[in-house]
Every structure is written in structure tokens, then in C-alpha cells.
Amino acid sequence: NQLIKIKEELNNPPETSIEQDCQPFTNEISIIPLEKKPKFNIWNQNAITVAGGNGYGENLNQLNCPVGIFIDKNKNIFIADCSNHRIVQWKHNTTEVQIIAGGNGKGNRMNQLNYPTDVIVDRQNHSIIIADWQNRRVVQWVN
Numbered sequence: 001n002q003l004i005k006i007k008e009e010l011n012n013p014p015e016t017s018i019e020q021d022c023q024p025f026t027n028e029i030s031i032i033p034l035e036k037k038p039k040f041n042i043w044n045q046n047a048i049t050v051a052g053g054n055g056y057g058e059n060l061n062q063l064n065c066p067v068g069i070f071i072d073k074n075k076n077i078f079i080a081d082c083s084n085h086r087i088v089q090w091k092h093n094t095t096e097v098q099i100i101a102g103g104n105g106k107g108n109r110m111n112q113l114n115y116p117t118d119v120i121v122d123r124q125n126h127s128i129i130i131a132d133w134q135n136r137r138v139v140q141w142v143n
Contacts (some may be wrong), residue, residue, distance in 0.1 A: 060099075080131070101116075
């Protein structure tokens with residue numbers, strides 16, 4: 001039987017069982033060698049923290065549930081810091097961080113957010129567009 005031969009070639013893996021059946025149950029068997037590493041493993045060697053990494057909290061060097069990001073053409077990172085009810089901007093190649101929306105506690109006033117989940121920067125209109133989840137609204141803040 002071909003399946004028994006394949007099992008033997010695979011060194012009889014312990015979690016494999018062969019059953020005889022009159023109905024074919026597979027039309028293709030793929031064997032992926034274990035020594036092949038995903039090409040993204042190299043990223044682990046070159047990873048750096050670009051925002052947060054200082055535990056969760058409200059300080060400017062902390063994030064609390066970052067769920068949405070936007071990177072502009074200048075490589076600045078805009079983060080929807082969901083549980084801090086704010087949008088923060090991390091300037092590229094600096095440690096400069098600023099709150100650009102919200103940050104006034106959870107709420108539904110126009111200067112407040114309630115669990116923002118995403119942010120988009122519209123450079124053409126000099127604005128940011130925010131998905132404000134628990135207020136069930138999308139707001140546009142013009143600079």
C-alpha cells in the first residue's frame with residue numbers, strides 16, 4: 001500500500017495511523033522538510049521596539065492596547081491607543097511622542113475618544129480620521 005510506504009519513508013511518525021478504506025480520502029500529500037525555515041525568521045534577529053515597550057500605562061512612553069497604526073510618507077507612526085482613549089504620534093528616528101487626538105479621558109465630547117481602534121492621516125486635507133469604536137462614530141480632526 002502506498003500510504004504505508006510513505007509512512008515508513010517519513011520514519012514512522014508516532015501521530016500517524018493508516019487505515020484501509022475503499023474510498024480515497026486524499027488526492028495529494030505534501031511533505032514539508034522541517035529544516036526549511038520561514039523567510040520571515042530573519043526579522044526576529046533585526047527587530048526593535050519603535051513604540052511603547054514600557055508596560056501598559058498612560059505615560060507618553062507607554063501604550064495600553066495599541067490596535068491600529070498608520071505610517072505616513074515621513075515614516076511617522078500614528079497609533080490608536082485604544083484603552084488610553086487617544087491617538088499618539090511617534091516621530092521617525094526620535095523619541096518624540098505626542099498625543100494628537102483624545103487623551104482627555106474616555107467620553108463622547110469632541111475632544112474625547114472612547115476606545116479608538118484605527119487612525120488614518122489625510123495629508124491632503126491636513127486631517128486625521130479616527131474610528132471611535134465605543135462612541136460608534138468616525139471623526140475627522142482637522143489640523
